[in-house]
Amino acid sequence: MLEARDLRVVYPARGGRAPALAVDGVNLQVRPGEIVALIGESGCGKSTLARALTGLVAPTSGQVRYQGEPLDPRRMRAFRKQVQLVLQDPGGALNPRQNVFDAVAEGPRLHGERAGLRDRVHTALARAGLRPPEDYVRRHPHELSGGQQQRVVIAGALALNPAVIVADEPVASLDASVRGEILKLLLSLRDQLGLSALVVSHDLGLAWNIADRVAVMYLGRIVETGTVEDVLLRPRHPYTRALLSVLPESGERIVLTGEPPDPTRVPGGCRFHPRCPVRTTGCDTVDLPILPAADAVACPEVTP
Amino acid sequence: MLEVRDLRVSYGAAPAVRGVSFTLGPGSTLGVAGESGCGKSTMALSLLRLLPATARITGEVLFKGENLLTARWSRLRAVRWSAASVVFQGAMSALNPVRTVGDQLSEPILLHDRTTPKQARQRAADLMESVGLPPERLRAYPHEFSGGQRQRIMIAMALACRPDLIIADEPTTALDVMVQAQVMDLLARLVRESGSAVIMISHDLSVLARLCDTLAIMYGGRIVEHGPARDLLTDPRHPYTRALAGAFPAIGDPASRRNPTGLPGDPPRAIGDGCAFAPRCPDAGDACRTGEVLLRPSGPARSAACVRVPEPRDVRVPEGEIHA
Amino acid sequence: MSRYLGKKAAAALVSFLVTLVIGFVIFSLMPADPVRTLTRGRPTSEEQLAQIRIQLGLDEPIWYRFLTFAGDTLRGELGFSWQFQQSVSSLVAERIGPTLLLMGTAAVISIALGLWLGVHSGWRHGSLFDKVSSGASLTLWSVPTFWLGMILLVLLSGWFPSGGMSDPALAAAGLDHVLDVARHLVLPALTMVLVVFAQYVTVMRASVIDELGSPYLLTARAKGLTDAEVRRRHAVPNALLPSVTMIFMHLGTLVTGAITVEAVYSWPGLGYLTYEALKIPDLPLLQGTFIIFSASVIIMNLLADVAYRFLDPRVRAQ
Amino acid sequence: MKRSGLWGAAVLAAFALLALTAPLYIGADQLDVVRVDGPRLAPPSGAYPLGTDLAGRSILHLVIWGSRESLGIGLIATALTVLLGTAVGLLAGHFQGRAGQALMHVTDWFIALPSLPLAISLSAVLGQGAASITIAIAVTSWTATARLVRAQTLAVTARPFIERARALGAGDRQVMLRHVLPNVMPLVLVSSTLTVASAILSEATLTFLGLGDPTSVTWGSMLQTAFSGGAVTAGAWWYLMPPGLAILLVVLGFTLTGRAVEHLLNPRMVQHA
Amino acid sequence: ASASAGTVGAEPAAAPATTLRAAMEGSGVDTLNPFLAFFNGALDVFGLVYPALNSLDPSGAPGPYLATAWEPSADKLTWTFTIREGLTWSDGKPITAEDAAWTLNLIRTDAVAGTANGSLVSNFAEVSAPSPTTLVIRTKAPQASVPYTSIPTTGIPIVPKHVWEPLAKNLKDAKNDVFPLVGYGPWTLTEYKHEQYARFSANKKFVLGAPGFDHLVLQSFKSGDAAVAALRSGQIDYKAGVNPTQFAALQADPAIAAVQTVGNGWMGLEINHNARTRSGKKIGTGHPALGDPALRRAIALATDKQTLVTKVIDGVGQLGHGYLPPAWPQWFWKPAEVTPYDPAQARKVLDEAGYTKGADGVRIDPKSGRPLAFRFGIHSDDSADAAISGYVVGWMKEIGIKLTIQSLSMSALNSDLAKGDWDLLMDAWTTGPDPTYLLGIQSCGTLPKDDGTGGNTDSFFCDAAYDELFKKQLTTFDQAERAEVIGQMQDILYKANVNQIYYYANGLDVARKDTVTGLTLGTPDASGVYPSQTAFWSYLKATPPQVTKKAEKSTNLWLYVVIALVIVAGGAVIVWRRRTTGDDRE
Ligand SMILES: Nc1ncnc2c1ncn2[C@@H]1O[C@H](COP(=O)(O)OP(=O)(O)OP(=O)(O)O)[C@@H](O)[C@H]1O
Numbered sequence A: 001m002l003e004a005r006d007l008r009v010v011y012p013a014r015g016g017r018a019p020a021l022a023v024d025g026v027n028l029q030v031r032p033g034e035i036v037a038l039i040g041e042s043g044c045g046k047s048t049l050a051r052a053l054t055g056l057v058a059p060t061s062g063q064v065r066y067q068g069e070p071l072d073p074r075r076m077r078a079f080r081k082q083v084q085l086v087l088q089d090p091g092g093a094l095n096p097r098q099n100v101f102d103a104v105a106e107g108p109r110l111h112g113e114r115a116g117l118r119d120r121v122h123t124a125l126a127r128a129g130l131r132p133p134e135d136y137v138r139r140h141p142h143e144l145s146g147g148q149q150q151r152v153v154i155a156g157a158l159a160l161n162p163a164v165i166v167a168d169e170p171v172a173s174l175d176a177s178v179r180g181e182i183l184k185l186l187l188s189l190r191d192q193l194g195l196s197a198l199v200v201s202h203d204l205g206l207a208w209n210i211a212d213r214v215a216v217m218y219l220g221r222i223v224e225t226g227t228v229e230d231v232l233l234r235p236r237h238p239y240t241r242a243l244l245s246v247l248p249e250s251g252e253r254i255v256l257t258g259e260p261p262d263p264t265r266v267p268g269g270c271r272f273h274p275r276c277p278v279r280t281t282g283c284d285t286v287d288l289p290i291l292p293a294a295d296a297v298a299c300p301e302v303t304p
Numbered sequence B: 001m002l003e004v005r006d007l008r009v010s011y012g013a014a015p016a017v018r019g020v021s022f023t024l025g026p027g028s029t030l031g032v033a034g035e036s037g038c039g040k041s042t043m044a045l046s047l048l049r050l051l052p053a054t055a056r057i058t059g060e061v062l063f064k065g066e067n068l069l070t071a072r073w074s075r076l077r078a079v080r081w082s083a084a085s086v087v088f089q090g091a092m093s094a095l096n097p098v099r100t101v102g103d104q105l106s107e108p109i110l111l112h113d114r115t116t117p118k119q120a121r122q123r124a125a126d127l128m129e130s131v132g133l134p135p136e137r138l139r140a141y142p143h144e145f146s147g148g149q150r151q152r153i154m155i156a157m158a159l160a161c162r163p164d165l166i167i168a169d170e171p172t173t174a175l176d177v178m179v180q181a182q183v184m185d186l187l188a189r190l191v192r193e194s195g196s197a198v199i200m201i202s203h204d205l206s207v208l209a210r211l212c213d214t215l216a217i218m219y220g221g222r223i224v225e226h227g228p229a230r231d232l233l234t235d236p237r238h239p240y241t242r243a244l245a246g247a248f249p250a251i252g253d254p255a256s257r258r259n260p261t262g263l264p265g266d267p268p269r270a271i272g273d274g275c276a277f278a279p280r281c282p283d284a285g286d287a288c289r290t291g292e293v294l295l296r297p298s299g300p301a302r303s304a305a306c307v308r309v310p311e312p313r314d315v316r317v318p319e320g321e322i323h324a
Numbered sequence C: 001m002s003r004y005l006g007k008k009a010a011a012a013l014v015s016f017l018v019t020l021v022i023g024f025v026i027f028s029l030m031p032a033d034p035v036r037t038l039t040r041g042r043p044t045s046e047e048q049l050a051q052i053r054i055q056l057g058l059d060e061p062i063w064y065r066f067l068t069f070a071g072d073t074l075r076g077e078l079g080f081s082w083q084f085q086q087s088v089s090s091l092v093a094e095r096i097g098p099t100l101l102l103m104g105t106a107a108v109i110s111i112a113l114g115l116w117l118g119v120h121s122g123w124r125h126g127s128l129f130d131k132v133s134s135g136a137s138l139t140l141w142s143v144p145t146f147w148l149g150m151i152l153l154v155l156l157s158g159w160f161p162s163g164g165m166s167d168p169a170l171a172a173a174g175l176d177h178v179l180d181v182a183r184h185l186v187l188p189a190l191t192m193v194l195v196v197f198a199q200y201v202t203v204m205r206a207s208v209i210d211e212l213g214s215p216y217l218l219t220a221r222a223k224g225l226t227d228a229e230v231r232r233r234h235a236v237p238n239a240l241l242p243s244v245t246m247i248f249m250h251l252g253t254l255v256t257g258a259i260t261v262e263a264v265y266s267w268p269g270l271g272y273l274t275y276e277a278l279k280i281p282d283l284p285l286l287q288g289t290f291i292i293f294s295a296s297v298i299i300m301n302l303l304a305d306v307a308y309r310f311l312d313p314r315v316r317a318q
Numbered sequence D: 001m002k003r004s005g006l007w008g009a010a011v012l013a014a015f016a017l018l019a020l021t022a023p024l025y026i027g028a029d030q031l032d033v034v035r036v037d038g039p040r041l042a043p044p045s046g047a048y049p050l051g052t053d054l055a056g057r058s059i060l061h062l063v064i065w066g067s068r069e070s071l072g073i074g075l076i077a078t079a080l081t082v083l084l085g086t087a088v089g090l091l092a093g094h095f096q097g098r099a100g101q102a103l104m105h106v107t108d109w110f111i112a113l114p115s116l117p118l119a120i121s122l123s124a125v126l127g128q129g130a131a132s133i134t135i136a137i138a139v140t141s142w143t144a145t146a147r148l149v150r151a152q153t154l155a156v157t158a159r160p161f162i163e164r165a166r167a168l169g170a171g172d173r174q175v176m177l178r179h180v181l182p183n184v185m186p187l188v189l190v191s192s193t194l195t196v197a198s199a200i201l202s203e204a205t206l207t208f209l210g211l212g213d214p215t216s217v218t219w220g221s222m223l224q225t226a227f228s229g230g231a232v233t234a235g236a237w238w239y240l241m242p243p244g245l246a247i248l249l250v251v252l253g254f255t256l257t258g259r260a261v262e263h264l265l266n267p268r269m270v271q272h273a
Numbered sequence E: 001a002s003a004s005a006g007t008v009g010a011e012p013a014a015a016p017a018t019t020l021r022a023a024m025e026g027s028g029v030d031t032l033n034p035f036l037a038f039f040n041g042a043l044d045v046f047g048l049v050y051p052a053l054n055s056l057d058p059s060g061a062p063g064p065y066l067a068t069a070w071e072p073s074a075d076k077l078t079w080t081f082t083i084r085e086g087l088t089w090s091d092g093k094p095i096t097a098e099d100a101a102w103t104l105n106l107i108r109t110d111a112v113a114g115t116a117n118g119s120l121v122s123n124f125a126e127v128s129a130p131s132p133t134t135l136v137i138r139t140k141a142p143q144a145s146v147p148y149t150s151i152p153t154t155g156i157p158i159v160p161k162h163v164w165e166p167l168a169k170n171l172k173d174a175k176n177d178v179f180p181l182v183g184y185g186p187w188t189l190t191e192y193k194h195e196q197y198a199r200f201s202a203n204k205k206f207v208l209g210a211p212g213f214d215h216l217v218l219q220s221f222k223s224g225d226a227a228v229a230a231l232r233s234g235q236i237d238y239k240a241g242v243n244p245t246q247f248a249a250l251q252a253d254p255a256i257a258a259v260q261t262v263g264n265g266w267m268g269l270e271i272n273h274n275a276r277t278r279s280g281k282k283i284g285t286g287h288p289a290l291g292d293p294a295l296r297r298a299i300a301l302a303t304d305k306q307t308l309v310t311k312v313i314d315g316v317g318q319l320g321h322g323y324l325p326p327a328w329p330q331w332f333w334k335p336a337e338v339t340p341y342d343p344a345q346a347r348k349v350l351d352e353a354g355y356t357k358g359a360d361g362v363r364i365d366p367k368s369g370r371p372l373a374f375r376f377g378i379h380s381d382d383s384a385d386a387a388i389s390g391y392v393v394g395w396m397k398e399i400g401i402k403l404t405i406q407s408l409s410m411s412a413l414n415s416d417l418a419k420g421d422w423d424l425l426m427d428a429w430t431t432g433p434d435p436t437y438l439l440g441i442q443s444c445g446t447l448p449k450d451d452g453t454g455g456n457t458d459s460f461f462c463d464a465a466y467d468e469l470f471k472k473q474l475t476t477f478d479q480a481e482r483a484e485v486i487g488q489m490q491d492i493l494y495k496a497n498v499n500q501i502y503y504y505a506n507g508l509d510v511a512r513k514d515t516v517t518g519l520t521l522g523t524p525d526a527s528g529v530y531p532s533q534t535a536f537w538s539y540l541k542a543t544p545p546q547v548t549k550k551a552e553k554s555t556n557l558w559l560y561v562v563i564a565l566v567i568v569a570g571g572a573v574i575v576w577r578r579r580t581t582g583d584d585r586e
């Protein structure tokens, strides 16, 4: 459905720094009715990938494809109706001067779909779990709790009847007790409306909670993809393993040394080699090929 | 060593901490968890009277027998850092951006240990090494360090005067998973070595479970459950603790696969009568909505503030008292 | 750092060039026949008038005047004053000293006073001290400078000299002269300080209040520092950073604030020169002072950038 | 803060009322030098509560009448300032590419121009009078608004709701008008009260320097006449004080009101207060 | 004149040196180069430090100075001046006729040197010095005013040839700033700070009498009030030319002598009646109706000059009539029939001339059909203009004429003036004892040429009879006769009503009684006074009072007091803060 092909996003150099290779060759596919979780450390390029997939950042090279067609800048409006973005910070994602109704109605209005607007907004709100909608339409964002705000944002996306939702850390800023409810909502939308979703997170537990497939990202590249069960229960890439090992339940911990990676200084060879616990000679010289969209792992040291 | 009795804090008319009591022995570690705004930081900072002037504090904070809430300011300042230090949430901003790390590390040493500047420098260098940073970097400014390194410096600073108590307020929240693991391991090691008691605050139960012997769960300004860390996680008694534990699914646990759990409703804003949790409680009764629900024993060395909790035996802990 | 400096200096230079163009455009739009104004009713023959026009360069075409002007300015020549029959540069050179003295004194006092008050008001904002000092500075800020000057002139001119920079009856050197100039300086400097210090109070106060919530202050208090130590060692250095820029920018405006004060007190500085140029108007002189003032503001802004750069370790390294 | 804001607003309301109703109780013949018959420069008395000016007119009347033009110039200059500054700032902040940078450079050049000398030069060029003073003030003060609006536009643009609007399909115009402008405007309004304050001060200053119309009645021109007419020597405090105090009160009124509104709008400040 | 210990100069320290301190003339000094300077402040200085051929006697007539005698030849074309012997410049070189001849010739022949004073010698054909004591001036046409050519202040100062000859090539850049200035006069300029002060020491050997003070200081004040405040506080002893309000206030001060001298200038209205060039080509945008003498007379009838005198200058001045001011009684003229203030008559004149009222009460010009709505230009920097304009607008309104005030800078006003782009204009002139120039402004020769240049007119007045008389007065060497001719000229002007003189403001001088006496302050009756500091007489004759005050104690005493107070207060604050921060709460 929504697909990234050899996608690359480079942020131009700024203030004496080198250009940032935020996304540096990514193949990723979200199939119809599928929830894909994109997992990775801070700064590895997850949000950039999500923005590129929604057409908010122009790729430096490579393609974003929707339903098999490459994204055409001239048909962006139509594309925007189909693919919706849900952001991390619901408080910030709502214009403080718009009430709930206007916030949800904004999408349809922008696309000139004014007919039956009220019903559409109310349905979207109800679907997002704000029931009864009448209680909410007049409120302003600051009169809502964080969870409610996130529901309004989701309702705003639903109002356009999209086919895919790209959610960038949808629960990171929410309280632990509220998090589950929002995730439930995403699951139920998939079940009821057949929505596909790409959920970006740094939290492996989230993937376990809702995703069908996982992609693990490191420094602009995807290092491992596969079904949730495969990747999380039988991790193969040393990076995935390390991530899983520091969770409280896990047994022996592999705490990686070194600093989080910096996209302005991408090491040669395997990008993970400076921190890799199992690295061998050659890891720092031999460039690895870009992973295909299919389930795969980018480490020559692990046998498939 | 530390005994807190019926601590209450309010900002103007709004109560933030509504009667918290606990005791803490030397060298023991208490973890405090709870969602944002439940009063964790307020509680912790009020121990050393570090709250803004708008906060009104009542109750007693007996630190080695001395009530810090009524102590003279000069006396209190003597206690601060030398006997009880703090690691703050977000070391990015808890370090002064325009002064060198070395300056800031040696500042409390100079102040409390009355050493020469040279000795203070030496001690600062030792501290840097103990948290795995080269002592040459004492001359650097905070912005020249990464987030994890800054947090390590903050920890080194907390240990500077070899305090009896360290209060750590969400020391790793802003950090990446991997860095978080690094820092927590370091903190655990240092605390073990120094033998200081620790009050550790986090909203992430899993983080606390690694480090703390005892856990206290706060909700709406109160402790709603308290007991040994392991027990609380595996067998939560209070419905809120249960929800909190559920939010951090164990990977591989089929119960949580494609089944996120959470609580309906929102964290409380204004707290009315009755149990603060009642509006969100899946099985709240009328009693919960009207009467006060206080901590009651709920098992060996544990207690919970829920009417549903079966009282194991007749041993009643005095109201609202817990011991760690 | 040097790259940064170079870039800023280049930007400042561009600003200055633009100023030249703007300055020239403004002043060549002005309809003016200064010749008869200058002769002020003195007997003048037709030939004399023509001669003066030639002397003033009024008969040149406009593009030629611009080229001469731009070239001269870049060489430090600001043209020839119509009324003083003297080069503007030499007039400016003559007057810049008194202005710097007045501005310097006023700036030092008002910065010191303003920052001190600002720090203390901000630190204890809402206190009586804060209310009084912010109230007073707000009120004084709302006062037209020249009016305050007049009022002080009415009230205090018996005690302090009311005009000029020194008493010509005294020798122009030695301690007596210094004290004499100081005496003359009192009223104009006081006027400037009273009007200007408020800006520093406001800036610094806001800056300190901004810092108040910073966690590092909490750290400092938790370390057991006294209130004053926290303020001095931690809050003030940080609060100064954002203020420094503002302070320098205000310094630029302070220079131009000299115009009315110098006019009221006949202080023989650049502001007074502007005032005199304005009466005719003596365009080359007005243009010259305009360029000097612009240059000083540009330089102050440059200094603000540099100072900020220098003071803040976060950007210093880059 | 709130209370001082109320005081400020009350002072402004009072002046506005006086200014608007002045024609009802001040007839043309009370300001016309040909018709008045008061004593020259007389101190306050029953008939002339604030004394008289050099032509024998009641200073009370002059001050009240002066508020019309002083306030008028202040408000019109501010309106021009806000219009120009908001447009430039919004465009420069929104289009962060070359166009926006170029716009900002222009603004920076203007900022580098010292405002008083520029205003002096401008109104010297434009000729004496209220119109040129108004234009001079607007030309010299729009940069501050532009900067503020640009900074605020950048801040607002960086907020996620702009990204959300874009993701929903909003174009530049929609983003600017529907999302950025409403969030920038309150701050602009606050800052415009401060602009009015400084515009009134500038008007007085420029008029004092002799760039105004000496025959019109404004506070600045009253002070100018008083100054050049020897009121200081004559000790005619009743001539010097009222216009100056009126300026002070109005400027203070605008400043206090502006700050109070700013407080209401800026929750961060409220937290600290 | 504080008798402060004179540390300046090299005089013997026997008696304390005395200093007369005066406010510099308001306009200040533009340049010390006497060939270029225009401002009165500069002319004042030259009058004090450079000699002239003639001085002025109390009646305003030329008196002896460098010249002891001056005679025209029979054909009235050659003047012979006998120059005093034995005078020396301040550097010891003798002053001879050659100095005077060189100076006058330079001005006559060199365009730059003629910048300021060229017009005074434009009629000179040749100046020579056949002997050190004889100066011969040959004029192109007879010129009665030759003895006024070189008088202190308003005439040409004679400069030492040996100093200026090397400078003559590049006169434009000569700053003349080597002190003491080489010159001769009652004073020597010893120090000069531009726009601050000029400092002189007395020339005790001055030929017309030694100055009473040892030093003279002229201090610059840009604001009159600052100067007056300085006078009150004793910083200065004398100020000429305060405004009526200040004057009234100072009259009440017992320590201060406030004296009026009769005015040497007028304030009035110029009317643009048919602006045209020398060849008669119409120019400008002036209102055509103003060419009608009836309308101009109506304007004069409707103007209440007495009110202006009372209200605008607080009564300290005289009602204006003739073109020349009363300070020079020899030329002063009064009309036989004074135009009264009579608005009714004015209305009648207008009605009869056919100016009927339009709907809005403004009359219509029957010829052009345009309403009588005029621009009224005033000087933006002149408060009197602004005050007067208010009245004039009111009076004109009463007779159905609408005036719109245009406040313009001097320079803008002058640029409009030459182009004829105006209707009514406020104007003011002052003049020295020789009226030639002022009278000349109204002659046809001052109209602009067709290319717009060369104009030096005020109201585009051009009258054949007037021009005839103008030539005649120049050749009339007898003062009484000449006055007669000049009177006729003023009569023509008066009747034409193109420049309506409102008033002659008195010079208002103020001096401290305790520090200076003998200043030549005038009386308002015009007889035998030197208006303000005409020539150098006033400063020359001033003396310190017999009983001088005890020398003032250190003027800096209070400064030390203030410094001490500040230190004490600062210390107190610090101590107080130390105390209160002992156990400060947070
Ligand atoms: N607009 C930008 N200009 C320049 N560099 C940018 C920009 N946005 C992001 N980057 C850089 O690109 C890299 C990837 O950023 P991105 O936001 O995609 O990471 P992320 O994985 O979403 O991180 P996080 O978990 O912190 O949100 C980061 O190093 C960041 O500094």
Ligand SMILES: Nc1ncnc2c1ncn2[C@@H]1O[C@H](COP(=O)(O)OP(=O)(O)OP(=O)(O)O)[C@@H](O)[C@H]1O
Pocket: B011, B015, B016, B034, B035, B036, B037, B038, B039, B040, B041, B042, B043, B052, B054, B203
């Ligand atoms: N300075 C203050 N003034 C007024 N109210 C405050 C202040 N600080 C905190 N509060 C309120 O007190 C309550 C408890 O705040 P506190 O910071 O202790 O929560 P917390 O549990 O530490 O939350 P978090 O996990 O977000 O740090 C909150 O409702 C908060 O809004």
Ligand SMILES: [Mg+2]
Pocket: A046, A047, A048, A168
């Ligand atoms: Mg991100």
Ligand SMILES: [Mg+2]
Pocket: B040, B041, B042, B089, B169
């Ligand atoms: Mg907290």
